[in-house]
Amino acid sequence: MFRRRSDDAAASATVLEKQDETTRHPEAKKGRPTPKRSEAEANRRTRVTVPKDRKEASRQARDRMRVEREKQRQALIDGDERHLPARDKGPVRKFARDYVDARWSLAEFFLPAAVVILVMSIVKVPTLQLLSTLLFLLFFVFVILDFARLGFGLRKQLAERFAGQNTRGAVAYGIMRTLQMRRLRLPKPQVRRGEKP
Numbered sequence: 001m002f003r004r005r006s007d008d009a010a011a012s013a014t015v016l017e018k019q020d021e022t023t024r025h026p027e028a029k030k031g032r033p034t035p036k037r038s039e040a041e042a043n044r045r046t047r048v049t050v051p052k053d054r055k056e057a058s059r060q061a062r063d064r065m066r067v068e069r070e071k072q073r074q075a076l077i078d079g080d081e082r083h084l085p086a087r088d089k090g091p092v093r094k095f096a097r098d099y100v101d102a103r104w105s106l107a108e109f110f111l112p113a114a115v116v117i118l119v120m121s122i123v124k125v126p127t128l129q130l131l132s133t134l135l136f137l138l139f140f141v142f143v144i145l146d147f148a149r150l151g152f153g154l155r156k157q158l159a160e161r162f163a164g165q166n167t168r169g170a171v172a173y174g175i176m177r178t179l180q181m182r183r184l185r186l187p188k189p190q191v192r193r194g195e196k197p
Contacts, residue, residue, distance in 0.1 A: 076186040088187055092158065092167050096174040098197030099154050101189035106139070106146045107178040113139055147175055 035043070051057050075083035081094070088097075117139070120132035154174050158167045177185060191197055 077188055079187050079190050084187065087173070092162055092165065092170050093173060095158070095161060095197055096154060096170045097177060097187065097189070098191045099157060100150070100174045100177045101182065101185070102191045102193060102195050102197055103150070104193060105150060105178045107143050107175075108181050110139070110143055110179060111181065147178070150178060151175055 051060065071083040072085055074080070076085075076088075081089065087093070114136070117132045117136045120128050120135070123129070151171050151174075154171050158170055182189060
């Protein structure tokens with residue numbers, strides 16, 4: 001009678017062990033050697049621990065953020081894809097940047113032209129003020145037409161090159177890039193004008 005109960009307990013213990021080891025077979029190798037005690041202790045010592053002092057924890061967080069921002073800033077200058085901000089990452093965004101940077105567009109001259117037109121409108125000569133208003137309207141219409149031309153061309157190229165991939169927001173991204181003067185664009189242009197991306 002006692003023997004039977006002990007057999008049942010042993011059987012239930014083996015069932016529990018089998019349930020615990022669901023990840024691998026008990027006789028299978030784990031795929032890596034067991035680390036030496038000195039290595040395991042060294043790993044425990046070098047592990048990053050959160051400091052108990054709040055000021056120290058916030059200082060460490062600020063230092064990490066500063067290093068990350070510096071990496072992003074350098075990536076924007078160099079064009080290093082690994083550290084770019086999320087809005088600039090990926091082959092679709094890179095193609096949109098290269099497509100825009102390879103072309104001349106009126107929109108990149110919008111800010112300098114706006115300054116000239118503003119100065120003309122401040123001058124107390126009525127004909128110059130009228131001319132500045134007309135120039136502004138005319139330039140604005142040409143910039144809108146340029147946006148439409150660039151948007152349709154970019155959308156078509158994206159559909160051809162990245163069929164089946166998510167290209168959402170890439171056209172707006174490219175159009176917003178044209179508003180910046182070429183030398184002030186970030187990430188820095190990687191293609192010359194007239195070069196095919």
